[in-house]
Amino acid sequence: xxxxxxALPVSQFxxxxxxxxxxxxxxxxxxxxxxxxxxxxxxxxxxxxxPLLLSAVRGDDVERPPVWLMRQAGRYMKSYQTLCEKHPxxxxxxxxxDLVVEISxxxxxxxxxxxxxxxxxxxxxxxxxxIPFDIVKGKGPIIFNPLRTAADVEQVVEFVPEEFVxxxxxxxxxxxxxxxxxxxxxxxxxxxxxxxxxxxxxGSSKHFSKIKRLAFSEPKVLHALLQKFTTSMAKxxxxxxxxxxxxxxxxxxxxxxxxxxxxxxxxxxxxxQIVDTVKxxxxxxxLILYASGSGGLLERxxxxxxxxxxxxxxxxxxxxxxxLGADIAVQGNVDPGVLFGSKDFIAxxxxxxxxxxxxxxxxxxxxxxxxxxxxxxxxxxFFEVAKGLRx
Numbered sequence: 001x002x003x004x005x006x007a008l009p010v011s012q013f014x015x016x017x018x019x020x021x022x023x024x025x026x027x028x029x030x031x032x033x034x035x036x037x038x039x040x041x042x043x044x045x046x047x048x049x050x051p052l053l054l055s056a057v058r059g060d061d062v063e064r065p066p067v068w069l070m071r072q073a074g075r076y077m078k079s080y081q082t083l084c085e086k087h088p089x090x091x092x093x094x095x096x097x098d099l100v101v102e103i104s105x106x107x108x109x110x111x112x113x114x115x116x117x118x119x120x121x122x123x124x125x126x127x128x129x130x131i132p133f134d135i136v137k138g139k140g141p142i143i144f145n146p147l148r149t150a151a152d153v154e155q156v157v158e159f160v161p162e163e164f165v166x167x168x169x170x171x172x173x174x175x176x177x178x179x180x181x182x183x184x185x186x187x188x189x190x191x192x193x194x195x196x197x198x199x200x201x202x203g204s205s206k207h208f209s210k211i212k213r214l215a216f217s218e219p220k221v222l223h224a225l226l227q228k229f230t231t232s233m234a235k236x237x238x239x240x241x242x243x244x245x246x247x248x249x250x251x252x253x254x255x256x257x258x259x260x261x262x263x264x265x266x267x268x269x270x271x272x273q274i275v276d277t278v279k280x281x282x283x284x285x286x287l288i289l290y291a292s293g294s295g296g297l298l299e300r301x302x303x304x305x306x307x308x309x310x311x312x313x314x315x316x317x318x319x320x321x322x323x324l325g326a327d328i329a330v331q332g333n334v335d336p337g338v339l340f341g342s343k344d345f346i347a348x349x350x351x352x353x354x355x356x357x358x359x360x361x362x363x364x365x366x367x368x369x370x371x372x373x374x375x376x377x378x379x380x381x382f383f384e385v386a387k388g389l390r391x
Contacts, residue, residue, distance in 0.1 A: 051184035053114045054246060057286045057307055057329045059361050065354055067364040067386035068115030068183070069107070069379070070249075070290070070310075077376060079106050090135040094120050100171040105178060111383040115247075115363075116183050118172060118240075122190030122251050123198060125236060128164025129228070130157045131199055139203070146202035148214065153225045159232030161239035169243035176244035187245030189236050191252030191289075192229035192270040196222065208257045215266055222266065230270040234277040237287075241278075247286040250274065250306070256293040260300065268300055275305040288331060292368060298323045313367035317356035329361035336366045339378045346378060347385045359391045 053066040080103060083093070093099045103119040123141055126133045132144040147153055161168065168187075175185045198204070200211040200222075214222045237248045255267040275287055289301055290310035301309050302324050309328055311320045313335035320330060338349045354364060364386050370379065 049181060051114065051181055051246065053184040053363060054286065056361060056363060057247070059329075062360065062391075064387070064389045064391060065357065065362045065364040066114035066184075067383060068113040068117070068186075069366055069382075070117070070369045077106055077110070079110075088137070090121070090137070094124065095165075095167055097167045097170045097174070100167065101174050101178070104171065104175055108179065108183065111380060112183070112387075113383060114183050115186050116175060116179050117186040117188065117249070118168065118175065118245070120168060120188070122188070122195065124165060124168070125159045125161075125189075125232060126195075126199070128157075128159050128161075129232060130155055133198075141198055141203045143199050143202045146210075147199045147225060148210070150218075150221045150224070153221055153228070156225065156228050158228065159236060161236050169239060172240060172244035176246075184246040185244055186247050186249060186288075187237070187240035188249040188251060189233045189240075190229075191250050191255060191267065191291075192226045192233065192274075193258070193267040194252050194254045195229045195233075196225050197254045197257075199225070205254075208254065215262065219265075226266065226270050230273050234274045237274065237278050237285075238281055241282045241285050245285075247288060248278075249288040249290060249310070252289065252291040255291045256297060260297060263297055263300060268303060271304040271306075279305070286329075288363075290331075302328050308363065310363075310365065311367060317353050321356070321358060326361075329363065330357060331363040331365050333365070333367040334382075336368055336371045336374070339366075339370070339374045339382060341378075343378070343381050346381055350382065350385050350389070354389060364389075 051066075052062055052064075053068070056062050056066050083099070083103065087093050087096075087099060093103060100119050104116060107113060108116045121135060123133055123135065126143075131147070134142050134144075136142055145152070147156070172185060172187060179185055197208060197211050200214055201208065202210070205211075211222070233250075237250075240248055250271065252267060252271065255263055258266060271289065278285060278287065286307040287305075288308040288310055289304060289306040291297065291301060292312050293314060294301060294309075294312065295315045298309065298311075298315065298320060307329055308331050309320075309324055310331035311317065311333035313333050315333060317330070317333055320333070324330065332353070334349055334353050338346055341349075350364070354362070357364075
């Protein structure tokens with residue numbers, strides 16, 4: 001694969017150049033040059049002992065934004081599709097240590113991203129919580145016995161990761177050894193409201209009428225379910241961190257189906273409880289929060305206490321930065337559809353996103369997972385351009 005060294009034009013960084021404390025760096029084909037107030041200095045580079053992604057989240061001076069893609073495997077890679085033909089069951093692929101490791105490493109071996117995410121699913125803990133489920137090709141998640149009553153919720157047991165998903169811990173430990181700190185190993189969990197949405201609706205939903213009916217007619221029942229997921233997901237994050245995850249992303253995909261006032265009751269307090277619980281035992285573990293369509297809730301997402309808020313493409317990156325404040329890192333937010341465009345178009349959108357995000361505390365990513373049918377060569381170009389950037 002040819003290496004492409006792409007620099008953000010200095011003219012595009014005029015707003016950033018006004019920050020004297022952070023010299024602007026750009027990358028001609030053969031060198032990195034940093035300038036501030038007419039001076040030339042060598043950039044402060046982070047040692048290879050720590051993944052770039054962790055340094056960027058912490059706010060260290062890094063030479064470029066780290067880059068990885070949500071849901072890398074399974075959406076476009078031919079190697080994954082070949083493996084699916086041999087192992088058609090998603091649960092088989094996601095609950096077998098050897099397959100989890102192999103699939104997790106597929107993008108790493110080809111593109112060398114700065115983040116390697118565990119191949120799994122947010123529903124994986126359900127089997128250990130007495131919630132029978134499956135993930136069926138063409139249909140998605142299916143909950144065999146949807147939870148609708150207080151009696152149903154009482155049957156849900158607290159999740160014990162060591163007992164029910166030892167393959168997750170084993171896979172994370174292997175991934176850490178394989179990646180060898182050249183990238184950050186990421187784990188992930190589902191957020192309480194999103195998990196509750198699946199088990200109450202019985203699977204995916206368009207209108208979320210069933211969980212909203214429960215929320216607005218019997219809120220105590222829903223709160224009881226949310227608390228069980230909260231306690232369990234906090235333990236799951238701690239388990240993943242103990243087994244090798246260097247950052248964990250929390251997916252609250254369906255929280256944005258709530259109005260702001262209902263988000264404050266049925267999602268925000270539980271997310272905050274998870275963050276507070278994890279920070280007590282793992283204070284330096286970066287926690288990333290993703291909620292699709294979150295433009296109306298950004299300020300509330302920041303109140304959860306997470307280290308990184310992941311923006312989708314419906315939010316302007318510069319506006320998201322302003323609304324979230326300087327203390328929180330951002331992730332995203334290139335439209336996945338951009339990867340169907342020309343190589344020049346892909347490069348221009350990457351440049352625009354990084355320019356608007358500004359220097360530091362930014363993880364370059366898509367605003368959602370890769371779309372089925374995305375040309376693999378365009379994904380390669382995305383990484384080539386991204387890794388050639390220099391501040």
